[in-house]
Amino acid sequence: MIQNDQATGLRMMVKWLKRHKENPALADIPNPSVRTIAITSGKGGVGKTTIAFNLVHYLSTKDKVLFIDLDPQMAGSFLFDNFNEISFVGNIFKGTFPKPSLVKNNIFILNSGTEFRLLEIKNFLSSRPSRINYFGDYLKKVNH
Numbered sequence: 001m002i003q004n005d006q007a008t009g010l011r012m013m014v015k016w017l018k019r020h021k022e023n024p025a026l027a028d029i030p031n032p033s034v035r036t037i038a039i040t041s042g043k044g045g046v047g048k049t050t051i052a053f054n055l056v057h058y059l060s061t062k063d064k065v066l067f068i069d070l071d072p073q074m075a076g077s078f079l080f081d082n083f084n085e086i087s088f089v090g091n092i093f094k095g096t097f098p099k100p101s102l103v104k105n106n107i108f109i110l111n112s113g114t115e116f117r118l119l120e121i122k123n124f125l126s127s128r129p130s131r132i133n134y135f136g137d138y139l140k141k142v143n144h
Contacts, residue, residue: 036139049075060106066142069112072119077111080104088113090121092138093131100142 039052049071059065068089069076077083080103089110091098100108125131 049079052076053079056107060104064106064108066100066108066110068110071112074112077109077113080107080109080111082109082111083113084111085113087111088117090117090124092134093121093124095131095134097138097141 037055039048039055041048052067053076056065056067067076067080069080070089071077074083082101082103084101086099087101087110088098090113092110098110100110103109
């Protein structure tokens with residue numbers, strides 16, 4: 001039986017990307033020891049924030065970790081109790097360089113602001129779709 005679910009689609013995408021190393025998204029990775037882990041699902045209530053929160057705490061025992069909260073319900077920002085304006089993730093898409101807030105030893109956060117702030121990002125990106133590239137640029141700068 002062939003599975004055709006979200007995880008299968010993501011695995012196929014990763015295989016494709018590995019075969020196509022010329023992809024600009026994979027070029028010029030500044031620090032091979034830096035890893036990006038995204039925890040996503042189209043369904044709510046499956047434990048994404050819980051997994052991310054615990055993973056961040058585990059990884060922080062070994063190195064610095066940046067937690068980026070893009071959840072419209074702001075669960076990660078609430079768990080870390082961080083809504084600092086200077087650390088608002090939406091500032092990336094405005095072309096500025098938000099400063100992650102240190103919330104605990106080796107744990108830094110870019111918070112999701114408030115629900116209205118994430119709507120601001122959505123509206124901003126829909127009017128200027130090329131700005132989505134700013135997120136990748138930001139991650140490259142942070143990796144240095």
